[in-house]
Amino acid sequence: MHPFSVIVLIAFAFISLEVSALPYKTLVAPITKDTKTSLYSITLNSREKYVIDINAPLSWRLCQTPASSVSCFAPQCNQARSFLSGMCPPANNIWMKYGQCQCVVTPVNSVAKSCALGKFTYNNFILSWTNGKNPTGKANLNNIYLSCAPLSLFKSFPQGVNGLAALSQAPLAFSSQLTPSNLGMAKKFAICLPSGNKAPGVTFFGNGPYSFNYFLPTQFDAAKVLSYTPLLKKSNSVEYYIGLKGISINGKASKFSPNAFAFDSKGNGGVKLSTLAPYTILRSDIYNTLLNDFSKATKNVPRVKNVSPFGLCVNASAMGWYRVGLLAPTIELDFGNGVKWRIVGANSMKEVGNNVACLAFVDGGKTAKEAAVIGSFQMENNLLQFDLAGSRLGFSSSLYSYRTSCADFNFTSGV
Numbered sequence: 001m002h003p004f005s006v007i008v009l010i011a012f013a014f015i016s017l018e019v020s021a022l023p024y025k026t027l028v029a030p031i032t033k034d035t036k037t038s039l040y041s042i043t044l045n046s047r048e049k050y051v052i053d054i055n056a057p058l059s060w061r062l063c064q065t066p067a068s069s070v071s072c073f074a075p076q077c078n079q080a081r082s083f084l085s086g087m088c089p090p091a092n093n094i095w096m097k098y099g100q101c102q103c104v105v106t107p108v109n110s111v112a113k114s115c116a117l118g119k120f121t122y123n124n125f126i127l128s129w130t131n132g133k134n135p136t137g138k139a140n141l142n143n144i145y146l147s148c149a150p151l152s153l154f155k156s157f158p159q160g161v162n163g164l165a166a167l168s169q170a171p172l173a174f175s176s177q178l179t180p181s182n183l184g185m186a187k188k189f190a191i192c193l194p195s196g197n198k199a200p201g202v203t204f205f206g207n208g209p210y211s212f213n214y215f216l217p218t219q220f221d222a223a224k225v226l227s228y229t230p231l232l233k234k235s236n237s238v239e240y241y242i243g244l245k246g247i248s249i250n251g252k253a254s255k256f257s258p259n260a261f262a263f264d265s266k267g268n269g270g271v272k273l274s275t276l277a278p279y280t281i282l283r284s285d286i287y288n289t290l291l292n293d294f295s296k297a298t299k300n301v302p303r304v305k306n307v308s309p310f311g312l313c314v315n316a317s318a319m320g321w322y323r324v325g326l327l328a329p330t331i332e333l334d335f336g337n338g339v340k341w342r343i344v345g346a347n348s349m350k351e352v353g354n355n356v357a358c359l360a361f362v363d364g365g366k367t368a369k370e371a372a373v374i375g376s377f378q379m380e381n382n383l384l385q386f387d388l389a390g391s392r393l394g395f396s397s398s399l400y401s402y403r404t405s406c407a408d409f410n411f412t413s414g415v
Helices: 003-020 075-081 284-297
Strands: 027-034 039-044 048-053 118-130 135-148 163-166 188-192 201-205 211-213 219-221 227-232 246-249 271-273 280-282 313-315 331-334 340-343 349-353 356-359 361-363 372-374 382-387 392-398
Touching (some): 039 118, 280 284
Antiparallel strands (some): 027 201, 211 219, 280 372
C-alpha cells in the first residue's frame, strides 16, 4: 500500500473514533454575505472564509506555506483530474526529484471566469458539531482534499477570503468529504443564506434538526417544513438541476411554450441552482412572459425608472416595502404533484435605494445555456437541503413565513 494511503486510513480511523463517541453527527458553520459582491462565504477553522460555490467540483485555497502534495498515483488525484477545466492550459503532472510525481489540477473562479494550474493537496479543518440547535463541540477533520491556487484567481472575490468551498455533487467537494457515510453521517447538507451582513446564516453538514430562534425559548425546526423535488442528473455534470414545470403569480399560471424548462437534445436548457448568480437568470422567452405577467399583477403600483440590470422597478413604499414587500405578488415555482416553492416579496423585489424596488429576475438572453438559473437572492432566508444520497432538494420557502430567518441560528456554544 502506498505510504500516503496509509496516512489517510489512519486519519479517517481517528475521525471515526471521534464521531462514534459523540451523540451528534452533524457539523455546523456560519455563512456571511459580502454586500459588495453579493457572494457568500462559509467560515472554517474559526476565521478562514471560503466563497460558497454549490456547482464547483473542487475546493481551493491560497497556500501561504509549502503545501503537502498528493501523489499523481493516488486515486484521489485521478478523481480530481477528471474535472480538469478547458479554460486552463494543459495540466500535466509534475515529476520531481527522486521519482516523485505531484498531482496538478485546475481550480476555477466561475465569477471571474478564470482558471489556474494548482497543486493538489490536503488540509486539516476544524468545524463544530451541533445538535441542530447550537454548537456542541469541536470536530477535527484531517486530510480534506483541495487545490492550491494563486492570488490571481481571487479576482472579483470579497476581500480577505481564503479560497473557495465547493459544495457540488463531485466526490471531492466539501459536501462529500465532510459527510462521510462510513462514519454514520447522513450524506446531505443544508444552506441558509442571510440577507445582510449584520448576522451570519448557517450551513449544516449532515441531518437535521435545523433549528432557528422563534419566540425564545421556543425554537423552530425548519427540517419539519421542507418540501422536496428530485435533483436531476445531467450527463457529465456535478451541478444541481431541478425539474421546474411552470411558474405562477398570485396563483395564476403563466403560459410558457411546451417543455420551456426542459433539457433539449443537446443538453442545454434545464433549471440550475447557483450561489454565484446574485439574481435568478431566465432565458428571454421565459423572462418576457414573467415580466409581462408580474407587470399585470402590479398594474396599480406606481412605476419608476428602471435600474440596471432589472426590467421592472416600482415605488417601494407603494408595495409595502417597509414590511419586506408585504404587498408584492407571490411567485410560485411549480415542480408538479402540488410541490411549490413560494417566493415572497422579500425574495422577488430588490430594494435599490431612493424608495425604489425592482423585480429581482434578469434576462439571460435568447440563447442562454440554461432555461433558468435560480440565484442567491431568491435563496436568502430559505433553508435548502441537498440530499445527496436521496438525490433530492428540500426547500422551506421563506422562513419569514415562520417569523424567523437564516440569521436566527444560535451560534452560542451549548451542551
